[in-house]
Amino acid sequence: xxxxxxxxxxxxxxxDSLLAARLMLDQGIHVEGINFYTGFCVEGxxxxxxxRRRAKPRRNNALWAAEQLGIRLHxxxxxxxxxxxxxxxKHGYGANLNPCLDCKGFMVGKAHGWMETHGFDFIITGxxxxxxxxxxRRDTMPVVARESGAFxxxxxxxxxxxxxxxxxxxxxxxxxxxxxxxxxRNRKPQIALAESYGFRDYxxxxxxxxxxxDANYSNKLSDLWATRGDKHYELDDIMLxxxxxxxxxxxxxxxxxxxxxxxxxxxxxxxxxxxxxxxxSHHGPLAxxxxxxxxxxxxxxxxxxxxxxxxxxxxxxxxxxxDPRGGSRLLEVAPLxxxxxxxxxxx
Amino acid sequence: xxxxxxxxxxxxxxxxxxxxxxxxxxxHAGDVLEVxxxxxGALQDIPAWCRISGHDxxxxxxxxxxxxxxIRAGGPAGPQ
Numbered sequence: 001x002x003x004x005x006x007x008x009x010x011x012x013x014x015x016d017s018l019l020a021a022r023l024m025l026d027q028g029i030h031v032e033g034i035n036f037y038t039g040f041c042v043e044g045x046x047x048x049x050x051x052r053r054r055a056k057p058r059r060n061n062a063l064w065a066a067e068q069l070g071i072r073l074h075x076x077x078x079x080x081x082x083x084x085x086x087x088x089x090k091h092g093y094g095a096n097l098n099p100c101l102d103c104k105g106f107m108v109g110k111a112h113g114w115m116e117t118h119g120f121d122f123i124i125t126g127x128x129x130x131x132x133x134x135x136x137r138r139d140t141m142p143v144v145a146r147e148s149g150a151f152x153x154x155x156x157x158x159x160x161x162x163x164x165x166x167x168x169x170x171x172x173x174x175x176x177x178x179x180x181x182x183x184x185r186n187r188k189p190q191i192a193l194a195e196s197y198g199f200r201d202y203x204x205x206x207x208x209x210x211x212x213x214d215a216n217y218s219n220k221l222s223d224l225w226a227t228r229g230d231k232h233y234e235l236d237d238i239m240l241x242x243x244x245x246x247x248x249x250x251x252x253x254x255x256x257x258x259x260x261x262x263x264x265x266x267x268x269x270x271x272x273x274x275x276x277x278x279x280x281s282h283h284g285p286l287a288x289x290x291x292x293x294x295x296x297x298x299x300x301x302x303x304x305x306x307x308x309x310x311x312x313x314x315x316x317x318x319x320x321x322x323d324p325r326g327g328s329r330l331l332e333v334a335p336l337x338x339x340x341x342x343x344x345x346x347x
Numbered sequence: 348x349x350x351x352x353x354x355x356x357x358x359x360x361x362x363x364x365x366x367x368x369x370x371x372x373x374x375h376a377g378d379v380l381e382v383x384x385x386x387x388g389a390l391q392d393i394p395a396w397c398r399i400s401g402h403d404x405x406x407x408x409x410x411x412x413x414x415x416x417x418i419r420a421g422g423p424a425g426p427q
């Protein structure tokens with residue numbers, strides 16, 4: 001076994017990639033992590049708009065995982081390149097707007113490029129056969145290896161014994177017998193392995209590490225594309241979809257209403273780009289108006305904004321409406337009763 | 348030893364870490380980088396990145412609403 005061999009590990013911050021990397025470290029491989037920021041990462045959302053009152057501060061789980069492993073982590077922004085994956089995935093979408101197979105091929109491909117540039121020998125991922133319905137199947141795993149260009153330099157330590165031997169195994173860089181044969185969606189083996197390594201407090205996001213697997217998020221992205229008439233986006237667009245309550249009362253405008261202080265603070269960073277409003281007579285949320293609202297729409301938006309504040313039961317609430325240049329005016333409105341808000345306004 | 352500043356304000360996690368990482372790769376051992384951010388997550392994340400990358404955090408604090416992290420380069424941060 002050659003201890004000088006080097007592997008680059010795709011580190012998402014979840015348990016599987018943590019364990020895969022640890023298995024390689026156990027075999028004396030030099031491992032460094034790589035993590036890609038697409039704009040859709042759940043990680044990117046949590047810190048930015050967290051409520052500071054939370055007793056337990058959130059963390060970037062990829063960094064946490066790297067620290068547990070004692071390895072370096074290279075964080076790479078791929079927002080622009082990733083657009084092609086989301087907008088036009090060769091293999092289509094999953095249950096929502098998640099292009100998982102294209103995404104995995106893209107990321108392994110990027111890792112492969114990094115590997116070659118920096119003199120590493122192979123790539124490892126935390127994939128497990130049967131764990132994800134699109135990208136982690138016996139028939140799609142070879143697609144990722146092939147389309148990424150990594151071919152047999154892509155090793156999945158958690159399920160390697162169920163797959164054909166890869167170059168690192170054939171060359172004896174690692175011992176195939178010490179790799180695993182995990183299969184399916186049962187998490188118990190990973191949890192037991194984590195326990196044996198003493199990994200605790202690891203991340204287990206229910207929907208994975210990407211917002212595109214989330215039905216609500218995908219609905220909002222679909223609405224964005226539908227109202228714009230084409231499937232483009234900028235980073236700010238997709239960040240805003242993660243924040244607040246999104247409502248489309250009319251085709252020509254959408255309202256984004258902060259749900260808590262952290263979101264209000266985050267939305268306030270967009271005040272110079274949107275008509276925005278907040279109650280002045282009562283405590284309440286900041287709301288952004290996106291689109292081309294008429295004067296009647298502005299009044300409706302103000303009534304909705306008032307409805308989500310502490311003045312929701314008041315007869316009248318004063319709402320300050322401000323345009324992106326800072327010009328403002330006050331509207332006195334009756335908060336819209338909840339029974340007058342059709343459910344299909346909520347995105 | 349040189350001292351530099353990095354404005355990572357109005358960037359959301361993990362971009363302040365990525366910008367810090369990319370800037371640190373250009374510095375020499377002993378150089379100091381003062382990073383200013385507005386994302387409160389940077390207060391945990393940048394020091395975490397420094398710990399795994401071999402850099403020293405000389406100070407981290409919140410001042411006038413900004414997160415400020417002062418880092419001394421411990422050597423090459425490795426490839427990006």
